[in-house]
Amino acid sequence: MEAILALEDGRIFRGRMFGAEKEVTAEVVFNTSMAGYQEVLTDPSYCGQMVVMTYPLIGNYGINPEDYESDRPYLSAFIIKELSGIPSNWRSTETLDAFLKRHGVVGLQGLDTRALTRHIREKGAQRAVISSNGSNPAALVEKAKEAPQMVGRDLVKEVTCEQPYIWEEGDWDLRKGYTRFERRAGAKPYFVVALDLGIKYNILRQLTQSGCRVTVVPATTTAEEILKFKPDGVFLSNGPGDPAAVTYAIDTVRSLIGKVPIFGICLGHQILNLALGGSTYKLRFGHHGGNQPIMDSETKKVEITSQNHGFAVDAATAQPDVEIISLNLNDRTVEGIRHKSLPVFSVQYHPEAAPGPQDSSHLFERFVNMMKQAS
Numbered sequence: 001m002e003a004i005l006a007l008e009d010g011r012i013f014r015g016r017m018f019g020a021e022k023e024v025t026a027e028v029v030f031n032t033s034m035a036g037y038q039e040v041l042t043d044p045s046y047c048g049q050m051v052v053m054t055y056p057l058i059g060n061y062g063i064n065p066e067d068y069e070s071d072r073p074y075l076s077a078f079i080i081k082e083l084s085g086i087p088s089n090w091r092s093t094e095t096l097d098a099f100l101k102r103h104g105v106v107g108l109q110g111l112d113t114r115a116l117t118r119h120i121r122e123k124g125a126q127r128a129v130i131s132s133n134g135s136n137p138a139a140l141v142e143k144a145k146e147a148p149q150m151v152g153r154d155l156v157k158e159v160t161c162e163q164p165y166i167w168e169e170g171d172w173d174l175r176k177g178y179t180r181f182e183r184r185a186g187a188k189p190y191f192v193v194a195l196d197l198g199i200k201y202n203i204l205r206q207l208t209q210s211g212c213r214v215t216v217v218p219a220t221t222t223a224e225e226i227l228k229f230k231p232d233g234v235f236l237s238n239g240p241g242d243p244a245a246v247t248y249a250i251d252t253v254r255s256l257i258g259k260v261p262i263f264g265i266c267l268g269h270q271i272l273n274l275a276l277g278g279s280t281y282k283l284r285f286g287h288h289g290g291n292q293p294i295m296d297s298e299t300k301k302v303e304i305t306s307q308n309h310g311f312a313v314d315a316a317t318a319q320p321d322v323e324i325i326s327l328n329l330n331d332r333t334v335e336g337i338r339h340k341s342l343p344v345f346s347v348q349y350h351p352e353a354a355p356g357p358q359d360s361s362h363l364f365e366r367f368v369n370m371m372k373q374a375s
């Protein structure tokens with residue numbers, strides 16, 4: 001079906017719908033990962049957004065039952081240059097088209113995704129409408145302008161779990177598939193409570209793989225309730241929307257600081273920074289891809305990282321007891337912080353990859369060592 005993508009600044013693209021065929025409004029961002037579209041689709045941090053992939057051919061290895069990063073896709077639409085007609089992979093059980101249909105997610109293909117990406121790079125991520133009703137593009141542009149702004153939006157409540165649950169799955173193995181938590185001989189299993197702001201499964205797998213027992217709790221869980229679990233450490237997850245709008249999680253984290261070791265990733269990092277008295281702001285088009293270079297001040301090494309964020313920590317408002325521990329080498333934005341005297345640290349990038357490079361996976365060990373020293 002012919003369809004139009006209308007951006008709020010008036011730019012129009014024409015393409016063809018696949019997946020679920022309906023009208024949809026959301027913020028449009030681009031992702032530069034060359035592979036890993038299933039992980040991108042099921043990353044809850046994309047709730048409230050449509051994602052345009054810069055890689056030109058998508059869907060060629062289908063969808064499989066294992067590479068989910070959450071229970072389902074939460075994004076509003078998936079925009080690509082060309083949908084592969086013949087998925088080919090031994091793990092594939094479903095086409096991308098069928099997957100998007102099954103989950104009610106709109107697909108759009110056949111447009112110039114390079115032109116769209118360059119436009120967003122220049123003009124910034126913005127609200128957009130996809131519609132098959134192309135008779136009045138100006139009306140669609142107006143509709144895009146009326147959509148809710150990402151700034152000020154709490155989307156965590158749309159994606160967090162309803163009840164606490166225990167996580168036991170470990171890394172994926174070619175012969176065995178996903179492994180289970182195994183107590184390391186002679187090693188104490190550290191008990192981590194993970195605050196689910198929209199958590200990606202691979203973070204949980206990496207925690208399990210690092211020898212942690214993990215319980216995941218809803219985003220509204222209070223500090224008091226978390227401390228009742230008697231955790232060795234608390235993990236703050238990635239998630240969608242504006243960190244400053246998730247005031248209940250900021251309050252929880254503020255009350256936990258100094259009582260238990262804390263590690264945060266992406267939204268969790270932004271929320272930790274807000275709880276420490278700093279502020280966050282919206283980037284023009286964000287970082288969404290698998291090749292963002294950062295410099296880690298502890299190891300003095302450059303790491304190529306997987307990233308997916310539209311907001312960032314403001315270095316100018318960093319509090320005296322907060323130290324910036326890594327910077328993005330492309331645009332010098334803050335990539336990591338730690339408390340100068342307490343066992344508390346966080347990163348803007350994704351050490352769990354999925355998809356992307358695994359240069360930063362050592363951070364899970366850093367968290368375990370922090371818990372070891374604190375116990």
Ligand SMILES: NC(=O)CC[C@H](N)C(=O)O
Pocket residue numbers: 045237238239240241242243265266267268308309310311312
């Ligand atoms: N992946 C994430 O946790 C994203 C955090 C936040 N929603 C942002 O866009 O910056």
